[in-house]
Amino acid sequence: xxxxxxxxxxxxxxxxxxxxxxxxxxxxxxxxxxxxxxxxxxxxxxxxxxxxxxxxxxxxxxxxxxxxxxxxxxxxxxxxxxxxxxxxxxxxxxxxxxxxxxxxxxxxxxxxxxxxxxxxxxxxxxxxxxxxxxxxxxxxxxxxxxxxxxxxxxxxxxxxxxxxxxxxxxxxxxxxxxxxxxxxxxxxxxxxxxxxxxxxxxxxxxxxxxxxxxxxxxxxxxxxxxxxxxxxxxxxxxxxxxxxxxxxxxxxxxxxxxxxxxxxxxxxxxxxxxxxxxxxxxxxxxxxxxxxxxxxxxxxxxxxxxxxxxxxxxxxxxxxxxxxxxxxxxxxxxxxxxxxxxxxxxxxxxxxxxxxxxxxx
Numbered sequence: 001x002x003x004x005x006x007x008x009x010x011x012x013x014x015x016x017x018x019x020x021x022x023x024x025x026x027x028x029x030x031x032x033x034x035x036x037x038x039x040x041x042x043x044x045x046x047x048x049x050x051x052x053x054x055x056x057x058x059x060x061x062x063x064x065x066x067x068x069x070x071x072x073x074x075x076x077x078x079x080x081x082x083x084x085x086x087x088x089x090x091x092x093x094x095x096x097x098x099x100x101x102x103x104x105x106x107x108x109x110x111x112x113x114x115x116x117x118x119x120x121x122x123x124x125x126x127x128x129x130x131x132x133x134x135x136x137x138x139x140x141x142x143x144x145x146x147x148x149x150x151x152x153x154x155x156x157x158x159x160x161x162x163x164x165x166x167x168x169x170x171x172x173x174x175x176x177x178x179x180x181x182x183x184x185x186x187x188x189x190x191x192x193x194x195x196x197x198x199x200x201x202x203x204x205x206x207x208x209x210x211x212x213x214x215x216x217x218x219x220x221x222x223x224x225x226x227x228x229x230x231x232x233x234x235x236x237x238x239x240x241x242x243x244x245x246x247x248x249x250x251x252x253x254x255x256x257x258x259x260x261x262x263x264x265x266x267x268x269x270x271x272x273x274x275x276x277x278x279x280x281x282x283x284x285x286x287x288x289x290x291x292x293x294x295x296x297x298x299x300x301x302x303x304x305x306x307x308x309x310x311x312x313x314x315x316x317x318x319x320x321x322x323x324x325x326x327x328x329x330x331x332x333x334x335x336x337x338x339x340x341x342x343x344x345x346x347x348x349x350x351x352x353x354x355x356x357x358x359x360x361x
Contacts, residue, residue: 001178005030006146008042008085011062012052015069016209017294018193018202021252022152026185028074030150039080040144040326041070043319046086047136050129051120067315069212072305077318083326084319085140090330094139094337095132101168102135102161110134112157138162142177143330150183152192173340176333193252194245198227210294212301219298223291228283235282241273246286254293262292 007027009015015024031039043066048059063084070082085091107113113134117126129136134157141149141162149159159182166177194200195208202209210222228246232239241247250269259266266272272289275281308315338344345351 001147002037002145003035003148004144004146005036005039005148005150006042006141006144006180007040007150008044008140009066010044010048011059011066012048013062013204014065014211014213016202016211017249017298018209019069020073020212021193022185023150024069024073024075026150027080031075031079036148038144040146040329041075041080041082041322042085042140042326043067043083044085044140046091047133049086050127050133050136051122053127053129063319064312064315065213067319068305068308071308071315071318072212072301074304077322081322081325082319083323087323088143088327088330090327090334091136091139091143094143094330094334095136097337097341098135098138098165098169099132101165101172106161106164107131107134110157110161112154115154134158134161135165138165141180142166143333144326145178145329145333146180147178148183149180150185153184156182156184169337169340173337176336176340194227194248196222196226196245198243198245212298213305214298216295216299216302219294220291223294224284224287226287226290228286232276232283236279238279239276239281239283241276246283246290247273247276249290250286250293253290253297258289258293258296263289 007023009019009023027039027041030036043063045059045063048062049056052059067082071077075082113131116122116133117130120130122130137158138161141159142165149162151159159180163179166179169177192200193202195202195206196210197206197208199206199208210219214222223246226245226249229240229244231237250272254269256268259268259272263272266275272281272286276286335344335347339347342348
């Protein structure tokens with residue numbers, strides 16, 4: 001069986017360093033590993049519209065932002081098919097058929113759906129499209145017969161629901177769909193970066209993100225104003241590293257060689273943490289080190305983005321080509337699904353001939 005990856009993002013804003021450590025960096029590694037036969041990367045605009053239906057321009061404008069972020073981090077259109085979800089109508093048709101295999105009560109029990117509904121204050125008025133998001137995601141995954149889906153732990157219930165749909169379909173009709181496996185980040189520090197204000201999640205509305213497209217000056221400004229330990233008021237005070245955004249970012253980004261280059265007084269991050277915890281190390285010094293580390297990581301990303309920004313029509317051509325490749329695969333899967341469900345009336349010549357014979361007798 002071919003090894004296939006499906007992954008992607010909702011185009012509701014520019015991608016930030018949380019996306020980078022949580023998924024984008026890993027995608028590039030998977031892409032370049034040579035272990036997979038095909039990688040599909042979806043810009044999930046149709047899913048974004050489930051809770052942005054009144055603001056389609058927001059989604060439309062962020063298609064190009066997400067595409068530029070993909071290309072700038074090193075995702076290669078020669079190795080991965082980048083596509084726009086809404087341009088593949090087969091995905092909607094698959095989702096419609098899968099709706100018959102899932103109960104309302106099962107959707108209501110999905111922990112991810114429950115938490116997302118609460119977060120968006122949809123408790124009293126849930127858009128049907130948003131409520132059926134797990135079914136749409138199952139259509140996306142199975143359309144490409146993805147064997148591997150890299151996601152965070154919070155998305156595990158969604159993958160489990162996809163597996164249930166696959167089993168139900170294959171058991172009811174025929175062994176057509178492939179059951180995917182979840183691929184979680186191996187670095188626990190990278191599961192989710194907090195916002196620069198110390199809040200649990202980066203959010204454009206909270207203005208607590210460091211974007212991949214931020215200038216060098218903006219990155220430095222955001223880092224120097226980052227939340228640390230509120231009780232670490234003086235340099236000599238003992239500090240806490242747990243829950244301290246600066247150290248969480250250093251867990252995600254710093255390497256041993258960074259200390260020799262930017263902070264030679266320390267041999268490792270652990271040594272830096274120990275000094276901070278016993279007192280005598282100021283926040284400014286630690287933030288300056290984080291700034292040096294993060295600037296080194298983001299500099300080549302900025303340069304690649306500048307390159308692609310010079311030819312936006314070419315970026316859309318990349319998306320168009322990737323979408324055509326993805327649609328061809330989705331159409332083939334849909335054809336198999338319709339054959340298994342016996343709703344391929346015009347293609348089933350045997351059925352037509354048998355019925356013609358029956359009525360001629």
